[in-house]
Structure formats: structure tokens, C-alpha cells
Amino acid sequence: MTTITADDDHDPHAAHDDHGPDKGLTRWITTTNHKDIGTLYLWLAFIMFLTGGTMAMVIRLELFQPGLQFVEPGFFNQMTTMHGLIMVFGAIMPAFVGLANWLIPMMIGAPDMALPRMNNWSFWILPFAFTMLASTLFMEGGGPAFGWTFYAPLSTTFAPDSTDYFIFAVHLMGISSVMGAINVIATILNMRAPGMTLMKMPLFVWTWLITAYLLIAVMPVLAGAVTMMLTDRHFGTSFFDAAGGGDPVLFQHIFWFFGHPEVYIMILPAFGVISAIVPTFARKRLFGYDSMVYAVASIAILSFLVWAHHMFTTGMPVAGELYFMYATILISVPTGVKVFNWVSTMWKGSMTFETPMLWALGFIVMFTIGGLSGLMLGVAPVDTQYHDTYFVVAHFHYVLVTGALYSIIAAFYYWVPKWTGHMYNETHGKIHFWWSTIAVNVLFFPQHFLGLAGMPRRIPDYALQFAEFNMISSIGGFAFGLAQVFFLYIVIKTIKGGEKASDLVWEGATGLEFEELSSPPPYHSFTVAPDIK
């Protein structure tokens, strides 16, 4: 593996790079550069992550001990709802779009995204969408209080007036996501350097290609659901109103037909990140590249066929329940393949444990825990006991926090030296990892016990037998929240300065972004297509 610096390669085009970005604020408003837009997405995601995290702190504060001490039940429901919406649509999804913007052009040897102006637009919609969503908290009647799944009729006939703002905000997020997805697909299918065949693409690019198709397929379904809500609320339709001949359960079918692929939208790019990091620090090629690609594709296809496993207690016919149980537990086969492949990549490698690798290992262990509890939840008869309890809360937080979020943080540590040219502080990174990992397990592991013992989710107060584990969970929650404030410090410090990163950054790094580009890379990554070996 040799290091080729970008300077050697790109000198003839240095003049082109020199014109550089605009100065000041207009640079960020008018930018069409994939790196700038990637940065904007990542910052938006971080701000939303801290906002949604603050709401989680309110939730854990109220649940610290039994009794109602801090907030009213109505406001508590607004907090759980907004926490979910902001983390899903504001933190995890934009963070992955940010990574896609930064990385896909560099990984496939392209100068930028295929549709740069649309790229700008798809980002700049989002701050307005989230401002609108957050503003509902200050309106008469409060913000959405019906859970991030907004089941009708609680979200239609029985919802506060501000629900219309929520509906419009969801539409904007959907438009942004679809535009982002179109851009990703157009870039990957049209802008690969000569020789970069599909089966040579890094897995991160593959997972994003498949994720983008999922987005295009399901975001319109979500838009349909909220539009039906809107017409039920204001224009006399009865899609979800039994009194008018409608069906409240129909809402859940539509929502989860969007919602289940949505959870894979939030985890497939994570698989791509982990598949990049593990081989680098094991100094060994990814095990089973082809089967990884097929596994991701299988998971994506299966994700359309399992939606009603969120609905085992709605009164489905037995045949329906059996089908959705079989299809659901089948997903554990391709998911297992991925985990086994990562472990085999480590096997007989030559491993070191820099911060990105720690986060990736944390991902593999804790995502597997979340996957195994997912298998348990997929077994329909027992799900009738798990459903809507803290067992489910524990499950999806293991998948989304120690899964999706961990991969995003791993990606930050792995690629930030490339992006900024500065190494982060290794000691700080390791403290961040161990602090977060201990805290997150103190936070979420006891929630398995709470759920099994019978604590329903989305309640602001609970019976006394749940007191101990709730207090432990809250302590873990506060510690985890604080660790992410430390992360903010690390991020700012790394951007501002730090030890100069080499072009290859990591001894075992592979891929065009490391082997062909300088750290930081030029404003337009590849103005001349690189040679693909």
C-alpha cells in the first residue's frame, strides 16, 4: 500500500481549486459543494441530536423516581414524541446524508454530487422544517403528543391544533429526503470513475445506493399518511375514523409500510461504515464482500414484507400473524451474515484499537444485542407480552443508539482527519468511547428488565416496583448525555486544529479517499478521474 499525495496528482488543477469557496455566510447558503453541504448536514444533525437529547433528559428526569415531580403528563407526551421525531428525522437521517455527501464522491472518484443545486435545496429545506416542528412546542395546546408513530385517531380527531404544522414539517422532511436520495442514486450510477464497477464500490457506497432506493420508495408513503391525516382533520374524509366508515388500523399499516423500511434506512449506511472501519484496523480485507452486498440487498427487500410485526396486538388474523412472524425472523439470517463477516474479518487479522475501531467494535457487540432482542420480538406469541413495553424501548435504542449513532460517531473519528487534515486527540476519543459505552448500557440494559416486568412505554409515572431500574437508567442517561457534550468539545477542537494527519491517515486504510486524496482533500475532489486498480 503506497501513499500517493493529492498534490503530486493534482497540481495541474490547483488553479481550479484555488477559486475556492465564497467567504462568510453566503458560502454556506449558496454552496453547491458536496463537502460544504456534507458539513451543513452533519452540523444540523449534531444540533438536532443535542436538542432531542435534551428532551430525553427531561424524560429521564421525570422518570428518575415515581410520582409526578417535574412535568405534566401532557408535556411528557410532547417530549417523547418530539424526542423520537427529532432523533429519527433530525439527527440520524441527516447525519447519514452528511456522510454520504462527504464520502460518496471521494469514494467513487467523482468531483462532486451529480445534482449540486438540488443538493443545496434538499439541505436548506431542513432547518425550516425543524424550526416549524419545534415551534409547535410554544403554541397554544402544545406540540404533537401522540408518539413519533402518530397513530390515528389520537393524531387526528384528538390531536392539538399544532398537528397541521407537524404534518407540513413531515412533508418538507420527506421532500428533502427524496431529493437527497435521487442525488445519491444519480451520483453513484453516473459519476463513478472508469473502472469503478459496481462490485468494486466500497460497501458504504453500496449501502447508500440501496438506502436511497428505500427512501424513494417509502417517503411518499409517509407523505400519503400525513396527507390522509390532514384531510381527515379538515376536509371531511374518514380514512382513519371508524364513525365515518374508516379504519384506524389502516393508519398503522400505512405508517409501518413506511416505518419498517425506515428503520433500515437508519441502519444500512451504518453497515457500510462498519465494513470500512473493521478491515482498516484489522489490516485485513473485508471478509465476504459479495455476500455483504447480497445481505444488504436481501435485508432491504425483506424490509418491505414485514411491516405488520409492529402490529401483532391489533387483532390481525392468525394467518397474517404467522406470515409476519416467519418473514420477520427470516431477516436475522442476512443480518447474521453481516455480523459473522465482520467477526471473520477480525479473525487472524493484525488489530489495533484506535478510537474509530473502538466505536465499531462497540457497534458490533451492542447492535448484535439489539438484533437478538429483535429476534425475540419477532416471535409473535411472545411479542404480545413484549409489545409496547420498555423491552421494545431497550431493543430499538440498542439498534439506533449503539447501532446507528455509534456508527456515525465511528465514522466521524475515522474520516475527520481526512476531512480536516487534523488528527483528533486519541485520549479524548477513547475517554469519549468508554464513558459513552458504560453510560449507554447503564441507561438501556435495565430497560429490558423493566419491560419484562411489565412497565409500559410512554408513561410519565410508574408503579413502585419499577423504581430502582428507572433510577439506574436515568443515571446512565444523564451520564450519556454529558458524554455527548464532551463530544461537541472534541469536534470543535479537532476542526480548529490538531496534529497534522497524513494523507493515508491510517496504516491499514484503503479506498480512493485515503489512497488518492490529500488530507484535507481539495475543494473539488477529483477533477480528473483516478485510475482504478
Place this chain on the structure above:
Amino acid sequence: MIFNKLSERLSAALAGVLSMLFVSAADAEYALNMTRGVTPISRDLYGLHMIVLWICVVIAIVVFGVMIWSIIYHRKSRGAVAANFHENAQVEVFWTVGPLVILIAIAIPATATLIDLEDAKTNADINLQVTGIQWKWKYNYIDEDLVFISTLAQSSRDVIKDPAGHENYLLEVDQPIVLPINKKIRFLFHSDDVLHAWWVPALAVKQDVVPGFINDSWAVIEKTGTYRGQCAELCGKDHGFMPIVVEAVTQGEYEQWLVDKKAEAAAIAESADKEWSMQDLLAQGETVYKGNCAACHGPTGAGIPGVFPALSNSPVATGDPAGHINIVMNGKAGTAMAAYKSQLSDVDLAAVITFERNSFGNSVGDMVQPSAIKNSR
């Protein structure tokens, strides 16, 4: 290195937290795992849960074991040199087919249990209709012509700021349902407003209640006792405050309870015919208000602006009594205001309307008698 010292300290902290977990585990075993319950289905579910749990634990141990082995022995600092393999068709087929076999092994007992679980339609001894209402449960013993509403007990509401030491906090109701043991009970679920879910873990019954649909489930309770549960589907503001209490008794006790309960209901119906005094109506009305109205309209009648209208100085509560009676009895379509004629007795309706007209700064001064309600039905 600072990092090593810190990691030691963190490990110590982790050990502390873990020991806390196990101490609580010893104190209260029930708080760690699913209940075995008291019905054949709940035992089947517990068994299935344990099988799947152990399968998951074994898989986790194997996967993490291999990973930890690599982390220890295949690290660069030990001089490990990376091997060069990156695929192996045999092992890849093995770890695709192996899990498939495990899944089939799980699916077989799961299918049998699921079919049992859904067998509510055959041979029911007792039919109990359960209606979810924001935020209480209505029970209708269909074969017995006995209907009543069960809400969170006032004793729990009273200690909501500081419930320490209050046994069964949030899990106690004013009127529990009583059911005989060793009979097949068929539950029929329905909702008057939003989705709820009726869940009693010991009975292994969790079923969504859906407006416009009737769902069913069943249980044969094998042991006398008191079994507690909660609403499991987010249903609005007081979702956390609509518990369920089931008292399982012998057949003889059940029959006696039916006789007593029906006599009680008859006495309440009869009292509607007598003339009530203002004082009695206000006293009764305050109790009814706290249990049924305060959740939305607030303990002081202030409501929640933008969601639930205030009662103090409201045109309805200070206007023509006929309009007030109408809205309380029939509700308001398209809003959260329910039709209380199906929930409250004549006396309770008269009392709460009188109370609302003469409290929270309202002083209309008139009285609504139970007989007036009876005539408007």
C-alpha cells in the same frame, strides 16, 4: 497512562452498577424477568420466551467469544500478522443455513402457541366486554346485564407528587373486575375514542382496543388472587393512569359478588327517582368530577388552553341547563368530549352538572335533578 488509570476507575464504577443490579435482583426476582402468570397461555409464553432468550444468549456467547478471542490473540501489539483470506464458501453456507435451522426450531413451538393464543372463539363460559375510554375502562358482563366503569383509585391520585411507600401506586382502581377461576373467559375489546390496549401480564392478555372494531382474547385463570395491569397503547394525556385490576375468585364467591354488585347497581338506579338536595348533589358531583372530568378540564375547571376548554365562566356551564345536559350526555362530535350518558348513572350526571354550574367561580344557582336526566335519556 492517564487513559489506563481512568479505564480502571470506570471499570470499578461499572462493577458497582452491576452489583446494584444483582442486589435488586435478589430483593425482587419478579422485577427482572417475565411473569410465569396464572393461565395456560401465560405459562406457554413464559416457556417460549425462555427458550428464545437462551438461544439468543448462546448465539451471543459464541459470536462475542470469537470476537474477544481475536481481540486478544490477533492484535498487532502481540505481533499478529494479518492472514490473507477473505472468503470461504463453506463457512458462509454454514452460517446461512445454521441460523435458518435455529429459526425453524423456534417457529414450530411459536406457531403452536400462537394458534392456541388466538383460540378465543370456542367454548367461552363467560363473555366480558371491555371498552376503552380516555382514561378508564368500562366492563360489561354481557350474560349478566352488569355494567360498570373502573378508574384509577383516588388514593393513588392523592399521592401523585410523592408516592413513596404507597402500595400498588397507579395499579389500584375504584371498582375491580371479579372473575371466577378455571372458567374460559372471553374478552371482547372495543374503544369509544382512541386506541388503548388492555394488558394484564399474569393473564398474558394484551389486546389493542380499536374504535369501530371488536377484538377478542381469552384466559383461563388457574389461581385465585389479584392481578394488575395497565393500558399499553399511548392514548393521550393520562395514558399512564388507567390501570386494570382483576380479582380471581372461586365460582361461589363470584356468584355472590354478582348478586351484591347487581343490588348495588339497582340501589343507584333507584336513587335517581328521589329528590336530591343541593348539598348532596354538590358533594357527589365533586367526586364524579375528579374521577371523570378533571383529567381534561382540570381540577380547578381551567382546562388546557387550545386543547380542553375551561369550565369556569364557560357559556355552556353558565347558560341554559338543557344545553349543558346535552353536551355532557351526548358529547361533542369531532372532539375529545365523550358522551357520558353511557358512562355515568342518572345521579352522577345530575350531580356533576350541578357541581360544574356552581363551582370554579360559576354560580348559576340552579340544580339538575336525576329525574331530569332520566327523562332526557
